[in-house]
Amino acid sequence: MSKLDPQKINNLVESIVAGYRVEPQEALKSFAQPKRDAIIRIILMLRELLFPEYYGQRHLVTTAIQYHIGDLLMHLHEQLHEQIILALEHRPNLNAVGSIADQADEIIYKFLSTIPELRSTIELDVQAAFDGDPAAVDKHEIILAYPGIFAISVYRMAHELHLLSVPLIPRIMTEYAHNVTGIDIHPGATIGKYFFIDHGTGVVIGETTTIGDNVKIYQGVTLGALSPREGQNLRGVKRHPTIEDNVTVYSGTSILGGNTVIGKGATIGSNVFLTKSVPAGTKVSIKIPELMFKGLSPDESSPEYMELDI
Amino acid sequence: MSKLDPQKINNLVESIVAGYRVEPQEALKSFAQPKRDAIIRIILMLRELLFPEYYGQRHLVTTAIQYHIGDLLMHLHEQLHEQIILALEHRPNLNAVGSIADQADEIIYKFLSTIPELRSTIELDVQAAFDGDPAAVDKHEIILAYPGIFAISVYRMAHELHLLSVPLIPRIMTEYAHNVTGIDIHPGATIGKYFFIDHGTGVVIGETTTIGDNVKIYQGVTLGALSPREGQNLRGVKRHPTIEDNVTVYSGTSILGGNTVIGKGATIGSNVFLTKSVPAGTKVSIKIPELMFKGLSPDESSPEYMELDI
Amino acid sequence: MSKLDPQKINNLVESIVAGYRVEPQEALKSFAQPKRDAIIRIILMLRELLFPEYYGQRHLVTTAIQYHIGDLLMHLHEQLHEQIILALEHRPNLNAVGSIADQADEIIYKFLSTIPELRSTIELDVQAAFDGDPAAVDKHEIILAYPGIFAISVYRMAHELHLLSVPLIPRIMTEYAHNVTGIDIHPGATIGKYFFIDHGTGVVIGETTTIGDNVKIYQGVTLGALSPREGQNLRGVKRHPTIEDNVTVYSGTSILGGNTVIGKGATIGSNVFLTKSVPAGTKVSIKIPELMFKGLSPDESSPEYMELDI
Numbered sequence: 001m002s003k004l005d006p007q008k009i010n011n012l013v014e015s016i017v018a019g020y021r022v023e024p025q026e027a028l029k030s031f032a033q034p035k036r037d038a039i040i041r042i043i044l045m046l047r048e049l050l051f052p053e054y055y056g057q058r059h060l061v062t063t064a065i066q067y068h069i070g071d072l073l074m075h076l077h078e079q080l081h082e083q084i085i086l087a088l089e090h091r092p093n094l095n096a097v098g099s100i101a102d103q104a105d106e107i108i109y110k111f112l113s114t115i116p117e118l119r120s121t122i123e124l125d126v127q128a129a130f131d132g133d134p135a136a137v138d139k140h141e142i143i144l145a146y147p148g149i150f151a152i153s154v155y156r157m158a159h160e161l162h163l164l165s166v167p168l169i170p171r172i173m174t175e176y177a178h179n180v181t182g183i184d185i186h187p188g189a190t191i192g193k194y195f196f197i198d199h200g201t202g203v204v205i206g207e208t209t210t211i212g213d214n215v216k217i218y219q220g221v222t223l224g225a226l227s228p229r230e231g232q233n234l235r236g237v238k239r240h241p242t243i244e245d246n247v248t249v250y251s252g253t254s255i256l257g258g259n260t261v262i263g264k265g266a267t268i269g270s271n272v273f274l275t276k277s278v279p280a281g282t283k284v285s286i287k288i289p290e291l292m293f294k295g296l297s298p299d300e301s302s303p304e305y306m307e308l309d310i
Numbered sequence: 311m312s313k314l315d316p317q318k319i320n321n322l323v324e325s326i327v328a329g330y331r332v333e334p335q336e337a338l339k340s341f342a343q344p345k346r347d348a349i350i351r352i353i354l355m356l357r358e359l360l361f362p363e364y365y366g367q368r369h370l371v372t373t374a375i376q377y378h379i380g381d382l383l384m385h386l387h388e389q390l391h392e393q394i395i396l397a398l399e400h401r402p403n404l405n406a407v408g409s410i411a412d413q414a415d416e417i418i419y420k421f422l423s424t425i426p427e428l429r430s431t432i433e434l435d436v437q438a439a440f441d442g443d444p445a446a447v448d449k450h451e452i453i454l455a456y457p458g459i460f461a462i463s464v465y466r467m468a469h470e471l472h473l474l475s476v477p478l479i480p481r482i483m484t485e486y487a488h489n490v491t492g493i494d495i496h497p498g499a500t501i502g503k504y505f506f507i508d509h510g511t512g513v514v515i516g517e518t519t520t521i522g523d524n525v526k527i528y529q530g531v532t533l534g535a536l537s538p539r540e541g542q543n544l545r546g547v548k549r550h551p552t553i554e555d556n557v558t559v560y561s562g563t564s565i566l567g568g569n570t571v572i573g574k575g576a577t578i579g580s581n582v583f584l585t586k587s588v589p590a591g592t593k594v595s596i597k598i599p600e601l602m603f604k605g606l607s608p609d610e611s612s613p614e615y616m617e618l619d620i
Numbered sequence: 621m622s623k624l625d626p627q628k629i630n631n632l633v634e635s636i637v638a639g640y641r642v643e644p645q646e647a648l649k650s651f652a653q654p655k656r657d658a659i660i661r662i663i664l665m666l667r668e669l670l671f672p673e674y675y676g677q678r679h680l681v682t683t684a685i686q687y688h689i690g691d692l693l694m695h696l697h698e699q700l701h702e703q704i705i706l707a708l709e710h711r712p713n714l715n716a717v718g719s720i721a722d723q724a725d726e727i728i729y730k731f732l733s734t735i736p737e738l739r740s741t742i743e744l745d746v747q748a749a750f751d752g753d754p755a756a757v758d759k760h761e762i763i764l765a766y767p768g769i770f771a772i773s774v775y776r777m778a779h780e781l782h783l784l785s786v787p788l789i790p791r792i793m794t795e796y797a798h799n800v801t802g803i804d805i806h807p808g809a810t811i812g813k814y815f816f817i818d819h820g821t822g823v824v825i826g827e828t829t830t831i832g833d834n835v836k837i838y839q840g841v842t843l844g845a846l847s848p849r850e851g852q853n854l855r856g857v858k859r860h861p862t863i864e865d866n867v868t869v870y871s872g873t874s875i876l877g878g879n880t881v882i883g884k885g886a887t888i889g890s891n892v893f894l895t896k897s898v899p900a901g902t903k904v905s906i907k908i909p910e911l912m913f914k915g916l917s918p919d920e921s922s923p924e925y926m927e928l929d930i
Contacts, residue, residue, distance in 0.1 A: 004694070008729055009690070009693060009694065009697070012693055012729075012732050012735075013686055013689050013693055014686070015735075015736050016669065016689055016693070016735050016736055017685055017686050017689055018736065019735070019736030019739050019740070020672070020673075020685065033673060033674050033760060033764065035674075035675075036674070036675070036764050036765075090760065091757070091758070167757070168757075168760065168761055168764065168765075171757075171761050171764075171765045172761075172764050172765045175765035175766065175767060178821070179767060179800050179801060182802050182821045182822075184819050184821065184839075186755060188755075201802070201821060201822070202802070202821045202822050202839060202840060204819045204821075204839055204871075206755070207755040220822075220840070222839070222871060224871070225754075232751065232754055232756075233754070235754045235755075236754075237754070254871065254872070254891075271891075271909075272911065273890060273891060273908050278913070279915070281915060282913050282914065282915055283912075283913070283914040284911055284912070284913055284914075285911070285912050286909040286910070286912075287909055287910040287911070288909075289909060
C-alpha cells in the first residue's frame, strides 16, 4: 500500500484549492454549471423516447407502451428541468418573462412536443441512408449502427433546443455526438429533410451553414468559414456556405465562406476546395493531380518514371 | 422542483405513442431487436477472452485461469445466445435447418472455436504494429492503447460472425469500433494477416474490399466505391478495391472501384486519388501541387510570391 | 434458454486457455499490466481535480471545497499508486533508486504538484479557443464541450507523467483522448502555451514534434514522420517537425519530417503537403487544383466544361 504522508497531501490540497481561487468571483459563480454527464444521460433517454423499440432497457409489449413512455417522460422531464435551469441561471435569456423555473417548464413542453415530428424527420433520414447505401441490408441496421444517423438525430434534437434559446446544452449535445461519431455539426446549422452522411468521420458543419432537402455528404467534408483568424469579431455573421436541395458532396471536400452557394442538384467531387458559388445542376471535380509511377520489380518492363492519366 | 402539469404530460405521452404507430405492423415487429448495449458488452467480454491478461476485471493467477475463463465463457454464451436469437428472428436465414435456438447454439460453438486462432492472428497484427512504428516501446503498449488494434480485433471477430451468416450483429460491432477509433471497417471485407493501421482516424474499408497479407495503411485512407449514387441497385456487387500482399498506403489516399487492383508490393503515397489498377512493385505518388509562398517579415528578402518545389 | 453442452464448453475452455500459453513465460509476466479501465477512471478524476466546478459529481459549496478535494485526492492517489506500480514492475526504470512503491510515491507527489500550473496552462488554452472561434459564446462552453480542450488537457497531464518516466500509462491516456476526440497527440510531443485545435477530428501530432506558443491547428492536420517503413530502427530519432510560435495550420495539411521547421508567424493553408522548412512570417498555400465544371441543367447556358479559377 501507498504510504500517504498527511503533510504532503495537505500541501497538495491547499495549493490545488488556492489555484481555483485566482478569480474568486468567477469561481463561485461557475460552481453551478449544467453537467456534461447529465446531458449525456438526457441524450440517451431522448434516443429511447424516439426509438423505444431499439434502445429500450427491456422488451416492450406494444399494448403497454404508454406506461413505459409515461415513466420515461417523467424522468426525462426532471433531468431536463434541472439542467435547463442551470443553463438559464448561467446565461439568462434577457427577453424571457417569468421565473427561470417557469421558463424551463415552457421550454421543456415545447421541446417534447416536437418529438413525434422529430421521429418522422429522422425516419426520413434513415430512408435516405437506406436508399443511398448498397451496403445497408435494412433500415434496422441503419438505426442501430450508422454513425451518421446518431449524429443527425442528436443535431436535430439540439437544434430544437437552440431554437428555444437554451444556452450551452445544445452545443454539449452535438459535441457528444462529435465524440462518438467524428461528425461535428453545430446546433445552429439549418438542415433540411432526407439528409444522409455516409461514414462521416471528419465531417464539419459550421454554425451558420444552411442545407436544403435531399443532400448527401461523405466522410471528411468541411462546410466551413474563411479567415477564422478574425475570431470573436465575426460572431453572428453568416460565415458558412449554403447547400441547396439535391446536392451531393463527396469525401474530403471543403466548401468555405458565407457567400458560397452550391445550387440545386449540383454534385461536388472528392477533395475539392471551393470558396465560390456553383450554379444549379453543375458537376464540379478537380483535375486529378498528375501521378508519378515508379516501377520497382525487376521483372517489370515499366520505365523508371511513368506518368499516367487515371 | 418542476411543476408537472398532469394533463400536459398526458398529452405528450399520447402524441408520442401515437407517433410510434404510423405503421403498426412494422412497430410491433421491431420491438424485438438485438440491443446495441448488449452487443457492446459482448465485445468487451470477447476482448477479455482474447486478452485476459490485459482486460480482465481482476488480477489472474495463471494456474487458476481456466475457472475464470470458464465462467466468462458461460456468461458470454448466454449473452450471445440471446442476441443471436433476436437477430435470427428479425432476419431468418432461409437456408438454415433446426429451430432458431439450435441455429444459435451451432453458430456460437463455431464462433467460439475460432477464438484461439483469432488470438494468434491478432498477435500477428500486434507484431506488425510493433515492427512498423518507431514510437511503439513494446507490444503491451500496442494491445492496451493502439486504436488500430482495437478496430482490427473487432473487425476480425465480426467477420467470423458475418461468415456464419449472423444478421445485424457484425455491423453493430464494427460500427461500435468505428465510434471508438474513427476506423470504419465493414464486417464483409476480407483482410489478410499481419495488417497494420497507424493512427487510423478517418479510415474507411468498404464491404467488398479484399486485402492481402502484410498490408499497412495510414489515417484518412478510403478503400471505397465509385458512383455510390446508384444505391441499392449495387447491393452484393464487388464495388471496392483489391489490395494485394505487401502494399503500403499512406495517409489521406482514396482507392476506389471494384475493378481496381493494387499489385503486390506497391507503395501508394499520401493524398493520391486512384480509380485504376496499379501493377505489382510500383510506387505511386502525386506530383505535389505547386505551393505559393508569400513573405511577410520585413526582414525577409524573399519576394512577394516565391514558388518552390518541395 | 440456451442448451449448454458441458463437454463442448469444456473443450472451448481448454482450447482457449491452451492458446494463451504459447509462450508461457511471457503469459505469466503479462498478467499484471496497468488496466486501461482504471486509467480512464484516473483521467476522469484528474479532470474533476482540474475543473471541479464542471466535472464534480455534486454541487460544491466553495467554502467546503477543500474537504471534497482532499477526498478526491486520496482516492486518486490510491488509484495512481496501484497503476504506476504495475507500470514500473512491467518496465522498470533502470536509473531509479528505492523500492518501486517509493518510486511511485515520489512520482505521484511530483505529478500532483503540477496540478495548479496545469490548470493555469489549460485555462490559457481555453482562452485561445475563445479568442479564435466566433462560434464560441463563452469559455464555459469550451471547457464543457470542445474536443480540442479535452485532448490537450489529457495530453498535458500525460506529458507530465512522460517527463517523470512513467511507462505505458501516458500513451494509454492520450490514446483514450484520441478515442474520444479523434485527436491523436503522442505524450512525448512538446507543446507551448495558448494552443488551439479547432474541430480536431483526424489531427495527428507525432512523438518528437515541437510546437511553440500561440499555435492554432485545424481538423485533419498531420505533424508526422517521413518514411515510417523503417520502423523500430528510428526509435528515439527526431522524426517529426518543429512548429515555432504564432503559427496557424489550416485543415487537411500534412507537415512531415524531423528537419522540417515552420518559422515564427507562418501561416500554412489547407491541404498543403510540406516536407521542407518554411521561413518565419511566410504564408504557404497550394495553387488550388484546376476545377472542371460540367453544366447539367438544360436551362443553363454554361458550356459542357467550364474552367474557373476560384
